[in-house]
Amino acid sequence: MNLEQLILQFQKKDAKAFETLYNMYSDSIHGVVYNIVRDSAISDEVVQDVFLKAWSNAESYSQKKGRFFTWVLNIARNAAIDKIRSKAFKTSKQNLDVDFFVDIIAGNTNLENQTDAIGIKKFVSQLGEKCKLIIEFLYFKGYTQKEVAESLEIPIGTVKTRNRSCIQKLRDIVL
Template identity: 60%
Template sequence: MEQELLIKRIEEKDPKAFDVLYENYSKSLFGVIYNIVKNEEIAEEILQDVFIKIWDKAATYSPSKGRIFTWMLNIARNAAIDKTRSKDFNKDKKNLSSENFVDILNAHDNLNEQVDAIGISKYVKKLKETCKSIIELLYFKGFTQKEASEELNIPIGTVKTRNRNCIANLREMLLN
């Protein structure tokens, strides 16, 4: 089903179209959410919330601003980041046992695994190492630009410029 027709049918509240959308995109969106929150149960809750937002806000999607997947990815990413910044999430994280920290550090630490979750692995692999690190921090680990600047020990302006250039390179690869 063509993506624009699919989103139009969702806008019209067609449950079959929603089923198709969920079937096609839930695993990829879950992967992105999980890579940010590092908790399967929380990621599942966020995924449900994301699809409710997609259902409710389908009319706000504009094909001129990008693909449906990009629009949904932004909703998912923002929801996951919002969750990590919530008081409840931070309180729960403080109560984790040390065993959970080992799991968190070992789980999905590989950029190649992370980008496979949304199907762009072959494109990200072609980027320069500086681009890979920026994309990993900002888009897969949910860092803010300021946090990425501190992590990479480079000025925030450099992070912004590299991010803009790397995304432009990735976009160019995807369109060609």
């Protein structure tokens, strides 16, 4: 079954299709949530919320609006950000780590049993400072192009091309 059919089945509330999609993307979603929340128990919770939300709002997704992965990614970033803004969270965690995804990957022991572990670790160790920030902001934090440009003090037009060359390196290593 191709991805398109899978998503259609999922939209018709087919639990099997949902499970397949879940297995494709849950680690990524978990990674993004954890990068924002920085607490593995809380991020487990948020990930569940995210997929439940995707399940119950399945019919609101349309391919024309973007990739399915991107759709779930958006739900996840919003849910994670809502979580860290919540009062309960703020009182339990006074200060969040300032590490970036690269630091998490470098110290991630869970990675050892993944086949791409070596490639990914190699990728982040070779990544330039600007690439680290662009990827962090665009994919993990969901910054807009404009926000990235402002944070890095580079022209807005440069964000796109710079990001492309960063992702190109990633593709060379992991695909």
